[in-house]
Amino acid sequence: MKILMVAAENGALPGGKVGGIGDVIRDIPQALAKQGHEVDVVIPGYQRFSHMPEAIRVGSVDVTFGGVSEHVELFHIARHPVHNNLRCWVLDHPLFSPCEPGRIYCDDPADSPFARDASKFALFCAAVAQGLKEQLWGDLDVVHLHDWHTALVALLLRCHPEFRAQAKTRLVYTIHNLSLQGIRPQAGHDSSLQSWFPELTAGTLEGFAVQDPRYGDCINPMRIGINLCDKVQAVSPTYAREIQAPSNSQYGFVGGEGLEDDLRSAAASHRLVGILNGCDYPSTAAAPTQLEALTALIDQQLQQWLVQTPFVDSGYFMALRRLDQWRNSWLTQPPDMVVTSVGRLTDQKVSLLFGRKDGRYILEYLLEQLHGFGVLVVLGSGDPVHEQQMTEVMASYDNLLFLRGYSEGLPDAIYSCGDLFLMPSSFEPCGISQMLAMRAGQPCLVHHVGGLVDTVTDGYNGFAFNGPNTEAKQDGLIQRFADALQLFRSDAEKWQQLCEQAASTRFLWSTIAREYVEKLYR
Structure with a gap:
């Protein structure tokens, strides 16, 4: 053709x-x-x-x-x-x-x-x-x-x-x-x-x-x-079904964004098809990135971002200080677990993290669970409000490193070095980040919507949560994060199996x- x-x-x-x-x-x-x-x-x-x-x-x-x-x-x-x-x-x-x-x-x-x-x-x-x-x-x-x-x-x-x-x-x-x-x-x-x-x-x-x-x-x-x-x-097939339903802001469900009638009509006439996007899989898997190499790459990227700004950016300055703190402490005690997140900082991607429970961000609950055990590395940019929120949380929690910007080479190193990938999107037509993380052998914790339903199987290659309303989704995120940490700490064999199953999952173009x-x- x-x-x-x-x-x-x-x-x-x-x-x-x-x-x-x-x-x-x-x-x-x-x-x-x-x-x-x-x-x-x-x-x-x-x-x-x-x-x-x-x-x-x-x-x-x-x-x-x-x-x-x-x-x-x-x-x-x-x-x-x-x-x-x-x-x-x-x-x-x-x-x-x-x-x-x-x-x-x-x-x-x-x-x-x-x-x-x-x-x-x-x-x-x-x-x-x-x-x-x-x-x-x-x-x-x-x-x-x-x-x-x-x-x-x-x-x-x-x-x-x-x-x-x-x-x-x-x-x-x-x-x-x-x-x-x-x-x-x-x-x-x-x-x-x-x-x-x-x-x-x-x-x-x-x-x-x-x-x-x-x-x-x-x-x-x-x-x-x-x-x-x-x-x-x-x-994705799931997204094709979701967008035929009316949107409901009360329950955080995006649905058809006003076009659900047209989409149902297209489905009824067999014109609407859900086909998942794919991922590229190199014939030879790259060697895993070590923490020392990752911190060196992050340092290099932060320096590049800094020289591109006429004034010292507080977010980059704080990230450099955090990186130095980590490297000094890791000489004697490296973190047991590295949780990662790569993606745009938009309502779609991070609104669940910045929802509030008892006056605190959901992200804070996750960081507290990681305290003394693991760190969270976030790479992304987007909505200035969410960028500022992430920077403020970084100032209060020493196990968060927020890298504000876009980088060509850094994501692959983050995927390779991480133990658990975090992707709590409010909605997700398909998603590529979870595929790239799994390709590197990193299980994913996802909100089970859209393409995340079609790519991440709870308990097989990752962890998933959902709920009938925003509060239930937030509680589900906190609980499944706790479940993931517990499995990582208590059952190394089961965790390794999860990583191998994530790495073997394929979405071939x-x-x-x-x-x-x-x-x-x-």
Whole structure:
């Protein structure tokens, strides 16, 4: 088959990944290519990737956007010489870097969410649609769109008079995170459907379910992808079921985020499919990282972060002091247990840790259980409020080290060195961190939702908790953490078995690629 993947990220490019989309777009095309399929991948250039030494300008498209003709250039990125049937492309234009060159997503104010991102992705989608019309990627069997950033390709192909000849193109749409939907006004704003494509009038869109069901004067790109594509994939089977239920903030259940009716309709018509993401497994396992080597890597990374800031950052300063304290004390008594956590500091990932019980954070209860026995190493960044909370807790508990930032090489060392991986996400479409931790032989403690249900089996390769409400979930987290510590301390043989079962658990991209072809593409 000949497949075009359209996305906002591609982890195959340096700096081309922010989250899980980048991992998927790096790995699944390679798996498909190895099975004999021709795969083209296109993302925006963000005024960076088109300037790479491997970037070769091969053409351009002219599109009408906002009533003006815009010239968008196409570059081939020659980075996959071992896969002749896998090609990487970027489309580039100055409007693709409204924040700064190379930055994939902007941080827009709360009163105008997604505004700059929505406009640049709308132009990107228009360029992709025009490229399909001009057959820049040849005759395709499938166009695979990823998340809200690319959903307007479906709107243009299905509804825009300019692309009538492409209206029957087979479209597949993947939901990586339903909570981010890219909602924008239909009119009345520079970043609105009417401003981008005035040709798409109410009459043109009549009969297509593209409006946001909660805000009638807005379009919802996520809803567009769900309703206008031939197949819809959620990135785990459990998540595919969860998002068909209504959200319930009282019990912390995310559900369908307002789109549950559309998702139930897609499921009823056999268009909604849950296919788990995968993980890459090297043929030779890396040697475990020792504590001494890990602390050296952490020290090096902290120094790098410090020189990038004009003033001494209190969080980095405290982390360096904590690291020095640990190294001095470990000369005589290293910790028995290293608990780790790697991921974005967002409500999704850490709100359970910062929930309160009797006036204290749940995280504090965990650290108290570890006191005198183990340490917790947290790597991540995100919401400034959660970053500050984590820094404040680090100041009060000497067995917590918080590393605020993103690092290319440090996560693998943390996965390899840890004894237990902590991932109490409020919701989790799929998750990759738990797969990477298990790959390194680290059992995981997870909230049993979404992809965490499909990857972590309680008592087999990790520990899981759940509950009917937030309080029950918090109590479950505290209890299962205590259970894990007790098993670690009292039964070395059973713990080793748990580690071996975690390391042997497999989520192969080759298997998932076959599911793509059978369940989405044919």
